[in-house]
Amino acid sequence: MLRFVLRRLAxxxxxxxxxxxxxxxxxxxxxGDPARALLGERATPEGIAQVNAAYGFDKPLVQQYFTYVKxxxxxxxxxxxxxGQPVVQSFIEKFPATVELSIAALLFAVVIGVPLGYLAARxxxxxxxxxxxxxxxxxxxxxxxxxxxxxxxxxATWLHWLPTSLRQDPRMDATHVTNLYVLxxxxxxxxxxxxxxxxxxxxxxxxxxxxxxxxxxxxxxASVAEVVNEDxxxxxxxKGLSSWTVSRRHIMRNALLPVVTTIGLWAGLLFSGxxxxxxxxxxxxxxxxxxxxxxxxxxxxxxxxxLFIALIYSVINLIVDVSYGVIxxxxxxS
Amino acid sequence: xxxxxxxxxxxxxxxxETVDNAPGVSLWRGAWQRLRRNPTAxxxxxxxxxxxxxxxxxxxxxxxxxGSTQWSDQVTPTTxxxxxxxxxxxxxxxxxxxxxQLLYGxxxxxxxxxxxxALGLTVGTALGVLAGGCGSxxxxxxxxxGRWLRTVDVIVMRVVDILLSIPSLLLAVxxxxxxxxxxxxxxxxIGVAQVPIFARLLRGSMLSQGKGDxxxxxxxxxxxxxxxxxxxxxxxxxxxxxxxxxxxxxxxIIEVAALSFLGLGQADPAVAEWGRMLVAAQDxxxxxxxxALLPGACIAITALGFTLLGEAMREALDPxxxx
Numbered sequence: 001m002l003r004f005v006l007r008r009l010a011x012x013x014x015x016x017x018x019x020x021x022x023x024x025x026x027x028x029x030x031x032g033d034p035a036r037a038l039l040g041e042r043a044t045p046e047g048i049a050q051v052n053a054a055y056g057f058d059k060p061l062v063q064q065y066f067t068y069v070k071x072x073x074x075x076x077x078x079x080x081x082x083x084g085q086p087v088v089q090s091f092i093e094k095f096p097a098t099v100e101l102s103i104a105a106l107l108f109a110v111v112i113g114v115p116l117g118y119l120a121a122r123x124x125x126x127x128x129x130x131x132x133x134x135x136x137x138x139x140x141x142x143x144x145x146x147x148x149x150x151x152x153x154x155x156a157t158w159l160h161w162l163p164t165s166l167r168q169d170p171r172m173d174a175t176h177v178t179n180l181y182v183l184x185x186x187x188x189x190x191x192x193x194x195x196x197x198x199x200x201x202x203x204x205x206x207x208x209x210x211x212x213x214x215x216x217x218x219x220x221x222a223s224v225a226e227v228v229n230e231d232x233x234x235x236x237x238x239k240g241l242s243s244w245t246v247s248r249r250h251i252m253r254n255a256l257l258p259v260v261t262t263i264g265l266w267a268g269l270l271f272s273g274x275x276x277x278x279x280x281x282x283x284x285x286x287x288x289x290x291x292x293x294x295x296x297x298x299x300x301x302x303x304x305x306x307l308f309i310a311l312i313y314s315v316i317n318l319i320v321d322v323s324y325g326v327i328x329x330x331x332x333x334s
Numbered sequence: 335x336x337x338x339x340x341x342x343x344x345x346x347x348x349x350x351e352t353v354d355n356a357p358g359v360s361l362w363r364g365a366w367q368r369l370r371r372n373p374t375a376x377x378x379x380x381x382x383x384x385x386x387x388x389x390x391x392x393x394x395x396x397x398x399x400x401g402s403t404q405w406s407d408q409v410t411p412t413t414x415x416x417x418x419x420x421x422x423x424x425x426x427x428x429x430x431x432x433x434x435q436l437l438y439g440x441x442x443x444x445x446x447x448x449x450x451x452a453l454g455l456t457v458g459t460a461l462g463v464l465a466g467g468c469g470s471x472x473x474x475x476x477x478x479x480g481r482w483l484r485t486v487d488v489i490v491m492r493v494v495d496i497l498l499s500i501p502s503l504l505l506a507v508x509x510x511x512x513x514x515x516x517x518x519x520x521x522x523x524i525g526v527a528q529v530p531i532f533a534r535l536l537r538g539s540m541l542s543q544g545k546g547d548x549x550x551x552x553x554x555x556x557x558x559x560x561x562x563x564x565x566x567x568x569x570x571x572x573x574x575x576x577x578x579x580x581x582x583x584x585x586x587i588i589e590v591a592a593l594s595f596l597g598l599g600q601a602d603p604a605v606a607e608w609g610r611m612l613v614a615a616q617d618x619x620x621x622x623x624x625x626a627l628l629p630g631a632c633i634a635i636t637a638l639g640f641t642l643l644g645e646a647m648r649e650a651l652d653p654x655x656x657x
Contacts, residue, residue: 018496141637146630272503310499
């Protein structure tokens with residue numbers, strides 16, 4: 001198992017190296033010269049000279065690249081043009097919000113999606129199946145930001161059931177330990193703060209979770225439908241195992257393999273969706289930060305971001321691969 | 335063919351036999367026959383047809399120009415005039431005719447979607463053919479040549495992996511940042527973001543087709559490996575790519591709107607675009623929800639059309655559903 005993990009880690013290296021080369025070139029492809037792009041409107045001749053010296057833009061390209069990688073490895077991802085704050089710092093501050101939102105969205109998608117997909121597969125061609133399949137088709141085609149706007153309009157603006165924006169009522173004055181607001185509420189025992197954070201989380205999580213939900217339903221349905229016809233399921237049934245045991249140990253364990261892979265593949269989609277969802281709900285996470293960076297042409301932030309997110313994406317896929325190995329011992333061997 | 339195969343599902347076996355009545359129906363002809371009888375495909379094609387007709391005939395369907403703000407005096411900070419005899423869907427917040435804006439928006443979506451997907455498909459297919467072709471050729475040849483070819487495959491796929499590790503919207507955003515804010519940069523950005531999807535898909539299906547019995551047979555007959563790959567493996571691997579292209583048209587249309595939503599789309603106010611209409615509608619929600627609902631519904635319905643057709647094509651081409 002350890003060898004499997006190490007081999008997967010080693011495979012990540014070329015991807016990250018390639019990505020750093022790509023980003024290095026990206027900064028140079030930006031309109032105008034790189035120092036000006038990095039400094040934005042505040043570019044003064046001294047500032048440009050300073051950045052040129054710091055990043056070594058006047059040195060040969062290969063040497064520049066190694067300086068760039070060295071600064072990345074030492075955790076220096078540059079400073080935001082707009083706020084002057086280090087990108088890493090803002091990212092660490094805002095990342096928990098996005099993690100909280102993504103976990104809530106995925107939880108919603110998995111908890112609802114897997115059982116629905118299973119039920120649809122066991123009742124193929126019946127009304128439930130038709131409803132689930134057409135519903136999942138609709139879920140895939142509704143743009144995330146449109147759904148977010150709709151949910152906000154109906155449940156917050158018209159019905160006043162849920163808050164329209166932010167992560168928590170600012171009047172709460174809650175203590176924050178991890179910046180995962182719901183968890184913070186539990187840790188500090190401020191139950192009303194946790195409850196309030198949860199209420200703020202519902203609409204964004206629904207908006208962000210709908211596409212993953214639709215995809216999980218479809219994959220689960222297809223994969224369960226294939227597994228139920230396998231000989232080993234018939235064998236398990238005929239040797240008298242309870243239907244609960246058969247569905248849990250024999251059907252689900254095999255059928256969930258593609259579902260787990262899909263979740264990993266769609267992690268990137270979740271981030272793209274988070275950018276849009278957080279923008280609609282003013283949910284102060286990395287997504288909204290990125291939106292501000294895009295509209296302000298804050299290139300250092302964009303660059304740091306792409307690197308961070310690609311790194312996280314690779315780590316998620318590593319976790320998916322490893323969990324794949326845990327669920328399916330055959331994977332470890334091949 | 336189906337009569338010889340044991341089928342666990344007698345219903346589908348019967349259906350398949352009536353469809354596959356002629357012996358030796360080719361893959362594509364069989365797929366076309368199944369597609370024609372599939373209500374999902376017909377529904378999808380109907381939506382796409384309406385969408386195309388509307389985009390092409392937009393000037394005939396309305397007497398106004400897109401982006402014309404000639405009724406802006408009727409719009410106040412609190413009210414946006416609703417449907418009236420001259421404006422079946424009312425005005426938008428800038429004082430343009432909403433119906434006209436929606437019609438011309440279809441044209442934008444069609445052009446953006448088709449151009450960006452065509453770009454992604456072309457480059458992605460080229461990379462996929464390079465990797466998949468070298469990979470399956472390499473598997474047939476032994477010795478140094480085979481090793482070299484497999485190395486080409488590995489290198490191309492590493493590049494694709496790198497592109498895949500950046501979420502497509504972020505990739506599109508960074509490309510749009512280089513190219514500046516214009517309509518070409520949106521098309522290129524969304525097209526490039528699709529490249530890794532097509533490349534990986536085509537390579538995967540070429541490698542799995544390369545293991546087929548017919549390849550072994552062709553090899554045994556002494557047909558040149560390059561000819562096997564180009565003449566047999568490649569045509570047989572195109573199915574999933576064509577399906578994906580149809581599905582990607584839906585994603586591309588949604589992503590164009592998403593880029594607009596993030597402020598990276600077409601900036602010219604005279605051009606109607608569904609995504610930007612949604613953004614503009616956001617602060618007039620309570621007064622006129624239709625300003626957001628209608629363009630949103632247009633995006634979703636168009637995307638649904640391409641998704642339905644794509645899914646039906648997948649079903650028609652999938653060998654498993656032909657049991």
